[in-house]
Amino acid sequence: MSKDLSEVIGRVVPAPENFLSAEQLESARKARRSFMGKALAMGAGVAASAGAATKAIAAEGEDAILKLPEHTTGLGMPVAMDPGYGQPSKWESNLRRRQSPGLTRVDAASVSFTPLQGLFGIITPSGLHFERHHQGWWDIDPSKHRLMINGLVKRERVFTMDDLMRLPSVSRIHFIECGANTATEWGNVAVPSVQYTHGMVSCSEFTGVLLSTLLEMCGIDKKKAKFVLAEGADGSSMTRTIDIERAMDDCIVAWAMNGEMLRPENGYPLRLVVPGIQGVSWVKYLRRIEVGDMKYAAKDEAVHYIDHMPDGTHRQYTGIQECKSVITTPSAGQTLLDKGYYNVTGLAWSGRGSIKRVDVSADGGRTWRTARLEGPVLPKAMTRFNIDWVWDGKPAILQARAIDSTGYVQPKINQLRAVRGTKSVYHQNAIQSWLVSENGEVSNVQVY
Amino acid sequence: MKNMFKLSRQVAVAAAAVALTGAVHAQNQPWHDLGRAATPAEVKAWDIDVRPDFKGLPKGAGSVSMGETVWIAKCSSCHGDFGESNEVFTPIIGGTTKKDIETGRVAALVEGAPSKAPQKTTIMKVATLSTIWDYINRAMPWNNPKTLTPDEVFGVTAYLLSLAEIVPADFVLSDKNIAEVQKRMPNRNGMVFYEPLWKVNGKGDVKNVACMKDCEFDPRVKSFLPDFARDAHGNIQEQNRGIGPVRGVDTTKPPAKGLVGGAAAAAAPAAAPAAAKGPNVNNLLAANSCTACHGMKNKIVGPGFNEIAAKHKGKANLEAYLVGKIKNGGSGVYGAIPMPAQPQVKDADAQAMAQWIAAGAQ
Numbered sequence: 001m002s003k004d005l006s007e008v009i010g011r012v013v014p015a016p017e018n019f020l021s022a023e024q025l026e027s028a029r030k031a032r033r034s035f036m037g038k039a040l041a042m043g044a045g046v047a048a049s050a051g052a053a054t055k056a057i058a059a060e061g062e063d064a065i066l067k068l069p070e071h072t073t074g075l076g077m078p079v080a081m082d083p084g085y086g087q088p089s090k091w092e093s094n095l096r097r098r099q100s101p102g103l104t105r106v107d108a109a110s111v112s113f114t115p116l117q118g119l120f121g122i123i124t125p126s127g128l129h130f131e132r133h134h135q136g137w138w139d140i141d142p143s144k145h146r147l148m149i150n151g152l153v154k155r156e157r158v159f160t161m162d163d164l165m166r167l168p169s170v171s172r173i174h175f176i177e178c179g180a181n182t183a184t185e186w187g188n189v190a191v192p193s194v195q196y197t198h199g200m201v202s203c204s205e206f207t208g209v210l211l212s213t214l215l216e217m218c219g220i221d222k223k224k225a226k227f228v229l230a231e232g233a234d235g236s237s238m239t240r241t242i243d244i245e246r247a248m249d250d251c252i253v254a255w256a257m258n259g260e261m262l263r264p265e266n267g268y269p270l271r272l273v274v275p276g277i278q279g280v281s282w283v284k285y286l287r288r289i290e291v292g293d294m295k296y297a298a299k300d301e302a303v304h305y306i307d308h309m310p311d312g313t314h315r316q317y318t319g320i321q322e323c324k325s326v327i328t329t330p331s332a333g334q335t336l337l338d339k340g341y342y343n344v345t346g347l348a349w350s351g352r353g354s355i356k357r358v359d360v361s362a363d364g365g366r367t368w369r370t371a372r373l374e375g376p377v378l379p380k381a382m383t384r385f386n387i388d389w390v391w392d393g394k395p396a397i398l399q400a401r402a403i404d405s406t407g408y409v410q411p412k413i414n415q416l417r418a419v420r421g422t423k424s425v426y427h428q429n430a431i432q433s434w435l436v437s438e439n440g441e442v443s444n445v446q447v448y
Numbered sequence: 449m450k451n452m453f454k455l456s457r458q459v460a461v462a463a464a465a466v467a468l469t470g471a472v473h474a475q476n477q478p479w480h481d482l483g484r485a486a487t488p489a490e491v492k493a494w495d496i497d498v499r500p501d502f503k504g505l506p507k508g509a510g511s512v513s514m515g516e517t518v519w520i521a522k523c524s525s526c527h528g529d530f531g532e533s534n535e536v537f538t539p540i541i542g543g544t545t546k547k548d549i550e551t552g553r554v555a556a557l558v559e560g561a562p563s564k565a566p567q568k569t570t571i572m573k574v575a576t577l578s579t580i581w582d583y584i585n586r587a588m589p590w591n592n593p594k595t596l597t598p599d600e601v602f603g604v605t606a607y608l609l610s611l612a613e614i615v616p617a618d619f620v621l622s623d624k625n626i627a628e629v630q631k632r633m634p635n636r637n638g639m640v641f642y643e644p645l646w647k648v649n650g651k652g653d654v655k656n657v658a659c660m661k662d663c664e665f666d667p668r669v670k671s672f673l674p675d676f677a678r679d680a681h682g683n684i685q686e687q688n689r690g691i692g693p694v695r696g697v698d699t700t701k702p703p704a705k706g707l708v709g710g711a712a713a714a715a716a717p718a719a720a721p722a723a724a725k726g727p728n729v730n731n732l733l734a735a736n737s738c739t740a741c742h743g744m745k746n747k748i749v750g751p752g753f754n755e756i757a758a759k760h761k762g763k764a765n766l767e768a769y770l771v772g773k774i775k776n777g778g779s780g781v782y783g784a785i786p787m788p789a790q791p792q793v794k795d796a797d798a799q800a801m802a803q804w805i806a807a808g809a810q
Contacts, residue, residue, distance in 0.1 A: 098687065
């Protein structure tokens with residue numbers, strides 16, 4: 001066994017309390033190159049940490065193992081600590097919803113982005129679910145909240161939360177993506193990390209009653225009804241038109257998200273879930289559904305959320321979030337610590353169905369390999385993909401390309417621009433490129 | 449007894465038949481009668497939407513000049529006197545021409561066309577006048593929505609239309625003539641309904657193929673993150689976990705020179721736990737929409753907080769003075785634009801913010 005473990009650098013990076021200067025780490029890495037083979041042969045290479053450096057590592061091994069810490073030798077915390085609701089570890093405080101400076105000018109009509117760079121699996125923790133408010137958020141007294149259904153129905157009805165929560169419910173996992181997600185990338189590269197390029201998407205399990213159940217209870221006029229209007233109870237009273245096929249299919253009037261009631265920022269106590277459709281249609285604080293026979297040209301479908309085309313027209317009612325994917329690790333704003341093996345991982349989703357396949361390229365799109373899809377693979381939900389990659393230390397461009405159950409292939413940015421120009425703001429679902437530089441740093445680039 | 453039994457059986461069968469017709473739903477959908485009927489007054493109170501054919505528009509009328517009065521009092525502090533302000537929200541008026549009113553297409557929206565507006569305005573985009581009426585009626589003023597009367601909404605709409613030269617300065621907009629005015633909307637022919645992006649089972653407009661090797665390929669990077677944007681979102685190192693296969697890049701520094709394993713990797717950050725903080729003034733300022741008009745260190749509509757702190761430094765009873773200004777508004781101290789009264793701000797919040805400003809707004 002090597003006498004000095006600082007000669008043995010595994011890929012385990014120093015724990016937060018252990019710092020190495022640039023020089024220390026570089027010398028340690030050099031040492032690794034000459035000693036690693038020998039050390040591995042002697043079975044010592046696995047847990048060795050560069051961070052311990054000379055001071056912390058005795059010849060016998062690492063302090064992290066040899067010196068029993070307080071949490072091993074002391075008494076831990078009791079149950080049901082105040083406030084009786086578990087919080088993430090204090091070591092995880094870097095992963096936060098964040099605003100993109102300069103994107104909006106008023107905090108109550110703004111966006112906060114989900115930190116996709118640090119998340120796992122397909123479910124977004126509720127506290128990290130992205131936010132989009134048009135006129136601020138509220139924490140509404142659920143006992144006073146009402147849902148009204150009116151218009152082309154035999155019986156115009158009012159429901160309390162008590163009524164709604166007695167109804168037959170469904171629980172389904174769906175993604176929600178803001179129509180403007182990745183809007184910054186229509187033109188040139190503008191933002192430094194995946195949180196800001198792609199962080200207006202989340203995926204949760206929603207529980208509620210199918211909208212079709214409510215509409216049938218009210219005796220919807222199936223001949224005349226062509227659209228429904230969903231309306232919120234907040235100051236902006238968001239309204240959005242939803243076509244009747246959607247409304248009678250998989251829309252959910254939901255009160256729960258990820259096993260608990262909705263968070264106030266996400267519409268407590270009631271929001272509409274419109275699977276596959278952009279987030280603006282998922283009206284929060286839902287107070288009313290009107291059944292009608294004409295599209296409504298609401299403010300968020302006639303002034304905002306319209307796609308500016310090169311010929312000067314605007315496309316209206318473009319709700320579908322088409323097939324899209326992005327690599328979340330490694331991604332822009334991250335740095336690789338060494339050459340060698342990486343599990344490249346990311347997310348894929350489609351508003352038209354389920355994910356059939358995700359391919360990953362490490363050479364900017366010349367060659368592609370098919371990634372492993374992790375289960376469950378659900379319609380209109382996030383799908384996690386993983387693929388093995390061994391980095392040789394040379395510049396590399398990582399890309400993911402998703403294909404959905406309709407056979408649609410996620411496009412390149414130049415293909416999108418050829419049809420829609422660069423001004424359309426919404427529905428940017430292009431293949432995202434991350435450049436891995438020789439120094440290990442990953443950055444946002446455009447390659448096509 | 450026999451007859452008796454027969455009779456009761458008949459009754460029972462009849463009763464069952466009645467129950468059956470009355471409660472088909474009770475068998476298939478036993479939840480069918482949950483909820484209750486909405487009253488006409490309730491439907492009227494909530495059913496406020498106005499459609500493009502103006503169904504839902506209440507009766508009423510408002511002149512341009514009445515609308516201007518309402519506008520200056522309740523709208524101009526955010527949108528500018530002429531709806532042109534780009535300071536708090538994007539501008540509403542500007543960028544349309546008389547020709548656009550004739551054609552119903554805003555020429556400046558065509559790619560590469562010259563435009564007098566610095567950016568797209570609402571009036572350049574919106575095709576439906578019902579949308580403007582409905583928008584103002586349901587969501588404005590920003591911090592006090594649904595408080596305008598229908599006549600005021602007609603007036604404010606008329607004022608905006610007059611600024612865009614769609615109606616003359618002496619116009620009175622009403623439910624009677626609004627459909628005629630719709631025919632002059634500058635971008636009324638500018639909207640396209642593209643069904644494939646509306647229907648879930650539609651086919652998209654952009655096609656790619658799933659090539660696997662020797663694919664069409666141009667290795668040149670077409671766009672990099674500009675240097676000034678590297679740190680514009682804060683230090684990305686502090687936005688990544690301190691363990692795992694990667695670290696966040698320290699974006700306060702330029703990219704590390706040399707190969708992997710140099711300074712870039714060595715900069716692996718500590719995952720510093722967030723310290724528990726007291727009441728957060730930043731949150732109060734944001735929650736009460738103060739930051740819509742006041743920057744931390746810059747004027748937006750009103751003065752920056754640092755400017756207020758500097759102006760009043762050392763004054764007696766400063767906190768009480770500032771609480772008064774917050775709650776009651778004021779004008780003339782920093783220019784002509786008035787600060788509206790903010791009676792909705794909680795006393796404790798006003799006190800905390802005043803205290804913070806008095807202490808230097810740091």
